[in-house]
Amino acid sequence: MRVLDALKLPSLAGAREVLPGQQTREVMLAHVVDVPEAPRWVTPGTFLLSTGLSWPRDPAVLRALGEDLAACDPAAVVLAVPHFFTAFPHDLAAPMAARGIPTLELPYEVPFARVVQEVHAHILREQADVLRRSERIHRALTRAALSGSVTDVAQTLADGLGWQAVVFGRDGQPLTRGNAPDVAAVTGALARPGNGPRDLSGGTLVPVTLRGGREGGVWVAPHPAPGGLGAAPDLAVRAAEHAATVVGLLLLAQHDAEVREARLGYAFVDTLLEGRFTGDPTAQERAARLGFDPEGAYAVGLLVLGDPLPLTAEGFASRERAAQELRQVLVSLQAPPLVSVNLNTVWFLLPEKVSPGRVWARLGWQGPHAPGGMVYGRVRRGAAAAALGRAETLTLAAHARTGELRSYAEVLVPRALSGDRDAQADLTDSLLGPLRAARGAPGLLETIRTLCATGFSQVETAARLRVHANTLRYRMERIEALTGRSLTDPETRALWWLALQLAELRE
Structure with missing residues (x-):
């Protein structure tokens, strides 16, 4: 409930604004305070009602009281006139007007109990309406989840709220259409601590969490067109939180499918790295399906993560995220996602045409707070050479540094000096x-x-x-x-x- 909504109530029909304030301020409760030291009894969002019985008459003391009340951040201050004061004292109203707090005069004959009752009844009706609409939107979002599409979830959310709604991925890129904030603003908002809603570009962003990590977010905001307020902010936030849960479930199902597919790739890459590729028709067919050329030239790369051994549940999740990021980077560079995992490392085969520097740049793991480092060996041709490449790259693992890319040539001297x-x-x-x-x-x-x-x-x-x-x-x-x-x-x-x-x- 806002101050402007309160002024539409029958009991406040005769209220008059003394000095202009922000009538969009949120009203949390109505409270009558007619005792000394009034600021002690005022909390943020209070619709404060007073007869002025305990207010001082001295202008300087009134001004100090006004500053103390303004510091309590009430929604508005209402004085019953005329009785103890013929009008709202300007010395008390000015400090509150400076902070945008409305100051109002109300005819003395209007009972405060009636005002309190109507304000609280309106707040309760709003809360009940939010719950009902939230439940309807939640059921609609659940039905949309059956389609398996985050686009349907975003559209259902937008239709239910009358707001804009956009779903973002972990990298800040929009997964659905809409007038979305820029990628840098989204990634910055997602990087803030906590999993609660956060303000973003005139709207609210709710992070999507999955297995301890943030996989993106759901952003809702009023339409920029005049009159496009749509739902109440509380309802929008509740609905966005429901949508974030549904999106998380959809992403979980999608990730599980990708993991199953990745496991097949892991087994094939392990076969190559361990020198067990036979070249029979079955192996050739699997190689073709995964994009591996048995006659091609590849370098063996290794991501060395900072998670200690033995891996915890969080460490396993971190390793899977690293493998998934690497697969996405390789696909974006038009290279087959030939990836495998072992302990706290992620192995991969990199075609000769793709520079390791481009992979590293796309990963964005630079700096001391990166998940790990990357090393890679020399390019070798043929399926049988993958095992040699693995053995060579394995000797580089001890020289991997968090947030750095190191090649075989770069660690050659340290290895030579250590007696290798x-x-x-x-x-x-x-x-x-x-x-x-x-x-x-x-x-x-x-x-x-x-x-x-x-x-x-x-x-x-x-x-x-x-x-x-x-x-x-x-x-x-x-x-x-x-x-x-x-x-x-x-x-x-x-x-x-x-x-x-x-x-x-x-x-």
């Missing part, structure tokens, strides 16, 4: 291999060894090699072209020194 012989071999081969296979290999190898020995001083290197400066620059340019690394980069120089030391150890 495979990493040491890969590091030396990646630098020395192109030189050993090139024409004039002895001269190129001797040049890089001498550069490292002289701290990359070109003058001293040329003198030790007994070659002209131009000859040295030519060799250095060839080394850079063959390895794809600049010799002016301090990090590359350190890698060359390390590679040469490891090569001597191996030899």
Whole structure:
């Protein structure tokens, strides 16, 4: 009930506004207060009735009383006149008008008991009407759920309220049509703590929760057209909460179906990663259905989640959400969702044409508060190479960092320094291999060894090699072209020194 609704009651027909206020303020109850220290008995939303019996006469004290009453945030203040006051004192009305609180004069002969009775009866009728309409909308939403469509749920909600209604996914994208707020505003509202309704763009957003996580939200708002108020706000919020429950049930059924489908994919991907792909007609048919090319080139990737082992129920739910997000990202990049899960990790096969950086960017897991990190190995061709890729990527898992994307090349040095012989071999081969296979290999190898020995001083290197400066620059340019690394980069120089030391150890 609002103040403007109260002023339409028969008992308040003779009320006169003293100073303008916000007549749309919500009335929670009507209360007569004619005792000293009146602010002690006033709560937000009180429709305060008084004869002024205990009000002071001094203007400064009246002004202080007005400020204290305004701080209590009543819906309105009504004074019976004339008796103790011939009119509503301006010193008391001004502080309340400054906060938008209506101040009213009511003829003294109107009984306060009648006003209280009519106000409370109206509030009770409104609440009963909200319950009846809410029940009707709830039954309609339940029937709409049988269609299995969130679009039908949103339309039923909009029809029942006379408001706008839009259903959003977890990423803030609208799942139904409507004049919806922008994605950033929705995701920001969904990120707020708690699962209760929250204000958004002139309406209310109710989060849809599923298995401990937020899967989206239901937004309702009055139509922007004049006169498009529709249902009462309380009814709209209750109905939106019903709709959020129904949407959650629909998403749960949809997720369960997706999980069953994903399990079949998990088994196939596990077959590849474990080297058990036989290539028989049945396996070929399943590969074709899941989008895997046995002759194609793939990198093996791994999402390492931050959930501790053994996984709790929340940890399992977090892993499933991560796998689902990854599948959606792969599909959006036109790659087959070849995904599997194990403990607190999510494995996947990434076609050569799709950059791991694009996958990482679409996931949006950057920063220290991300669910986990991602590592990936080198691209290999053929179904049999998937097992090799898995073994390689598994060695990278210990180097995964939350909120970071790391490649095989990026963790090669830490692995080599920790004594990983495979990493040491890969590091030396990646630098020395192109030189050993090139024409004039002895001269190129001797040049890089001498550069490292002289701290990359070109003058001293040329003198030790007994070659002209131009000859040295030519060799250095060839080394850079063959390895794809600049010799002016301090990090590359350190890698060359390390590679040469490891090569001597191996030899």
